Structures are given as C-alpha cells and as structure tokens.
Amino acid sequence: MEENVAKTDISRASRLSIAPMMDWTDRHCRFLHRQFSRNVLLYTEMVTAPALVRGGALYLLEHSPAEHPVALQLGGSDPDELAQAARLGAEAGYDEINLNVGCPSDRVQSGTFGAVLMKEPALVADCCAAMIAAQPREVTVKCRIGVDDQDPETVLPDFLDRFRQAGVTRVIIHARKAWLQGLSPKENRDVPPLDYDIVHKVKARFGDLHISVNGGIATLEDARAQLAAGLDGVMVGRAAYYNPAAILGPADRVIYGDDVPDRRAEDVVRAMLPYIEAHLAAGGRLHQVARHMLGLFAGRSGARGWRRVLSEGATRPGAGPELVEAALTQVAGVQVG
Missing domain, CATH: 1.20.120.1460 (Four Helix Bundle (Hemerythrin (Met), subunit A))
Known part of the structure; x- marks a missing residue:
C-alpha cells in the first residue's frame, strides 16, 4: 500500500478540490489534473459500496501513486457494507474516504443513496460512524443544503450536528437543493438556486468543522472570494474540467502560496x-x-x-x-x- 498523505496535509489540500464527476474524473483525468497542481485534492468518480463488496469490482479502485492527495467517493446506505468498502479504499491507498449524500440521479435514488439520504440523517450518521471505525483514513461527507421541500435553515444544521457527533470533521456542501422528482441530474446542477449564504451561516455556527463549498464556482477568483469570506475550502467541478489551465494552472501559487510558476x-x-x-x-x-x-x-x-x-x-x-x-x-x- 502506498504511503498516505497525513491528515493535516489533506486538510490543507482541500482548500481547493476537484469534484467527483461521473464518467469524467477517472484515473486518467486525475493524472492529468495532477500535472497542473501538486496540492489540489482530487476525487474519484463515485464508486458504489455494493460494487466493491458484493461485486468484487476492485479494479474500480485502481489509481496511480502520482495522483495523491486523492480521495475515494463511495455511494451506499448500508453501514456494514460501507464500512467494508471504506476498508478496501484505505487498503488501496486512498487518502480520504468520502460519502456521497448529494447525487440526485434516479439510479442513485433507486439504490437508496446519494441525495435521497438527506431525508435519513440518522442512517447517514450510522454509516459515517461505521466507516470511521473500520479503517484509519479520514471520512468526509458531500451533501446538499436539502432536498425537495426541506427547509435548509433547519435541515442542514441538524445534518452537520449529526455528522459531527459521528466523528466527521470535514464536510463539502453543494450549495443547492436537490429535487429528487421532476429534474434531471443535469438540471439539478443548474436549476435550483445557489444559496452560498446558508453555507456561510453554518460555518459560523459550526466553527470546528472544516467546511468546503461546491456549486457554481467558475473561476479561481470565485474560489478565493469564498475562502476570504471564511470557508475552509472550495470544490470546483465542470469549470476545472473544461478549462483546467485557468483553474489549476495558477492554483499552487494563488491558493496554496507556493513560490512556483504557474503551470502552462x-x-x-x-x-x-x-x-x-x-x-x-x-x-x-x-x-x-x-x-x-x-x-x-x-x-x-x-x-x-x-x-x-x-x-x-x-x-x-x-x-x-x-x-x-x-x-x-x-x-x-x-x-x-
């Protein structure tokens, strides 16, 4: 097993991260992004716990040592199965294990994981606790501010409190609701309005949690503004994929303060x-x-x-x-x- 990046280094790396994106952030994409920045935290596509535990699809865990720091995102809703999958991820050398509580696709909902889990905070807390107990890597959560008719002002603080009690210390919040019926996954990335304010509010309330924001971050200047406003990290998705030179090329200098030339x-x-x-x-x-x-x-x-x-x-x-x-x-x- 490759030597993993220390937890303190992962926390620093997560000042800027590249979102897990299905069919996009495979190992080749991650290797490419790593050539731009030695610091940015990379994420795998979501890998389902059943595929690893029941299906034995360990090839899904393949990655290059050059990708570090790199996190494995898991999807699932069974605490025991997620614990086994998290253990497999740690054994494969990933630096962080992330639980997906934000994906709104029909396929994910039918598996009772992703954004639908926003309706089951106690189950999510049990899943996190099981994953933490099963292996030594840091367990994080990526969630929405709420789903459907939930009130984020009530739901999100309750969720974060449950995460914290389960032992989670770092959370990524996609600053949109997810609509589980009536909107496609693509529409769920654009149609529900962004609400950065609620993310800043919960950061002020949960100062001990490391909170990153995701959703609608289009430039490195946008990322810097979120960090300057008090958030601990920023996760960028499509903008980094479609124009990695603009987002990642200057990142080591601009976000991490390294005295290095921008990568062309x-x-x-x-x-x-x-x-x-x-x-x-x-x-x-x-x-x-x-x-x-x-x-x-x-x-x-x-x-x-x-x-x-x-x-x-x-x-x-x-x-x-x-x-x-x-x-x-x-x-x-x-x-x-």
Missing part, C-alpha cells in the same frame, strides 16, 4: 506523453486519455484546431503520442519539437 497547458501536454505511451503499452487506447485533454487550451488561439485533431484522430486504431504532438502544432505560440 503545453507543459502539461508534454508531461502526459510518457503516461500515454505507458497506457498504450498496457493495451489502452489513446482516446481514453485524450478525451480529458480537449479543454486544455480553452480560450487560446488554436484551441479549436487542437480539439479537432484530438477528437477526430484519438479513436483511430494505432493513434498514439504523435497525434497529440500534431494537435499541439495547432495552438498559436507553442514551440513544438
């Missing part, structure tokens, strides 16, 4: 080439990695050409690092060779 997209592309070669040598396909690289030059001259060369060529048999280098020639101002 072209430097990250070159850093990815050996990784791509190793992936192909192991039987992988270029598009499995390249699909996460399409937004690297967002907003720059030649970005469209970069995306076109990669998206059209990466799925072809035999496509390799030379295609990535060819795509790089499309970007203005980049020295190739």
